[in-house]
Every structure is written in C-alpha cells, then in structure tokens.
Amino acid sequence: MNSQEYIEVAIKIAPFSEENAEIVTAEISELPFESFTMDDPYLKCYIQKERYDAQDLKVVLSGVEGMGFDIDFTADLMPAVNWNAVWESQFTPIVVDGKCTIKASFHEGLKKTRFNITIDPKMAFGTGHHQTTYMMCRALLQNEDAGKGKVVMDMGCGTAVLAILAAKMKAALENKAKKAAKEAEKKRKAEEKAAKEKAAKAAAANAPAQEQPAKKRKLTYKEQKELEQLEKDLESLAEEKAELEDKLNGGTLPYEELQKTSERIGQIMELTDEKEFRLLELYELM
Numbered sequence: 001m002n003s004q005e006y007i008e009v010a011i012k013i014a015p016f017s018e019e020n021a022e023i024v025t026a027e028i029s030e031l032p033f034e035s036f037t038m039d040d041p042y043l044k045c046y047i048q049k050e051r052y053d054a055q056d057l058k059v060v061l062s063g064v065e066g067m068g069f070d071i072d073f074t075a076d077l078m079p080a081v082n083w084n085a086v087w088e089s090q091f092t093p094i095v096v097d098g099k100c101t102i103k104a105s106f107h108e109g110l111k112k113t114r115f116n117i118t119i120d121p122k123m124a125f126g127t128g129h130h131q132t133t134y135m136m137c138r139a140l141l142q143n144e145d146a147g148k149g150k151v152v153m154d155m156g157c158g159t160a161v162l163a164i165l166a167a168k169m170k171a172a173l174e175n176k177a178k179k180a181a182k183e184a185e186k187k188r189k190a191e192e193k194a195a196k197e198k199a200a201k202a203a204a205a206n207a208p209a210q211e212q213p214a215k216k217r218k219l220t221y222k223e224q225k226e227l228e229q230l231e232k233d234l235e236s237l238a239e240e241k242a243e244l245e246d247k248l249n250g251g252t253l254p255y256e257e258l259q260k261t262s263e264r265i266g267q268i269m270e271l272t273d274e275k276e277f278r279l280l281e282l283y284e285l286m
Contacts, residue, residue: 005049007052
C-alpha cells in the first residue's frame, strides 16, 4: 500500500511569476523534493516526511536572495494517502466508437465491445485518455485493413495501447513478419538460382566443343624466380600488415599517424591481391 507521509512546502514568491518560480525550482532541485506545482503566489513542493530538513531548505533558498523577488515558506504535514488508490478511483473506462473498450481490472459489469483492453492505471504512465491516443484508436478502427498483416510500430508508447489494439486487429507480430520476409527472400533466391542453372545448361548445349586445356609445363628460369619472389613478397606484406593492425588496435596512435597507417594497410591489401593473382597464374602453368 502506497501511504507514505509527505510534507507540503508552500514557498510564497513576491512578486510571483512563472520565471521567478522556475528560478526557485532550479535552486532547490538539489534537495529530495519529488514534485512541484505553481499556485500563484506559491510554488508548492512535496517531499517525504523523513527526508525533509527545514534548515537545509533555508540554506538553499538563501541562494536566490537579491534576484529581484522576496520569498517565504511554510511547511505542513499532509495526511497519509494511497495515491495509486486515489488515481484509480478517478480513472474512468474509455469506449471508442462503441468498438473498443479500454478499462481497468476493477471496472466490472461493463458491456463488452469488439476489442477489449484491460490496463491497471498507475501514476507513472497513461491509460488511453490522452487525445492523441484516443484519436489514433479511432483511426485504427476506421481503417481496419490498413494494418492487417503488417508490422506496426507504436513510437513513444507508455502502456502501448495502440500497439495492443493493432495486435488485436491482426497486425503482424514482428517475428512472424520477419519469418515471412525470410521465406519470400528464400523463394526469390531459389527462383534466381533455377533461372541461372537453366541459362547455363542452354548455353552449354549451344556452345561449341571446348578446347582442351593447355598441357602443364615446367616454368622457365625467369618464371621460377618470379614465383619465388612473389612468395617472399606476400610473406613480407602479411607481416607488415599484422604489425600495422597491432598498432591500430593499441589505440595510442596520434591522428596523423593513424590516418597514414590505415592508408598503408589499404595499399598492402591491393598489392597482396595483385601478387596473389599473378602467383595463381604461375601455379596454373605448372
């Protein structure tokens, strides 16, 4: 049961203005007050009884002296109240166009509608009473086919009333939508593969007999020396690349050296590709 005792501190501000009240609020925000309300000429502040210290408040309020307005305050103990119970007692069910009911579990005897959403209200989040939520519920109900089978995102939701209603109206759950998308992609790839295989078979049937591959031979002296040098070069490039990557991963290089190192790694990768390609050509001759 939420029946914590609170102190209401009423700070009188003269002359009162919203700007002056905001200055005072900013100044006392370091104290453990939980909420503030403006009630001309007062700024009313609420704090748990055991956390209230009048002397601390006086010290903090001294910081606004000389700012063009005067302040004085009183503190009164508020009766213990179960604020959630009060909130619940003030919460009324919502019926949208006779099709959707948003209610709490303690609302009994209500006539059921086509879509029924049960939410127990608390002070921390909404329950569908906000105008935009109500209007979007109405929009969904008036366009039932718009969301069927589709992924719906309820941005900035609190209790997710709109998302719940969309789900009840057959919007796709995210995992089902992803599964459907994967199946469609799988089917597309299978069809694409089958088309390529069919085209390849047709090309093979119409192509002239392929020439026999050239016979293997012994490399010339020059080619053998080139192959040996390529192998050495590739080994050297791999070692240099590994050293440079270690430097990058160290996280201590200045910006200019970091940029040069990254560029050099790119150059090494290009050189490696070129030399590997030539090496394969020589291997093919052997």
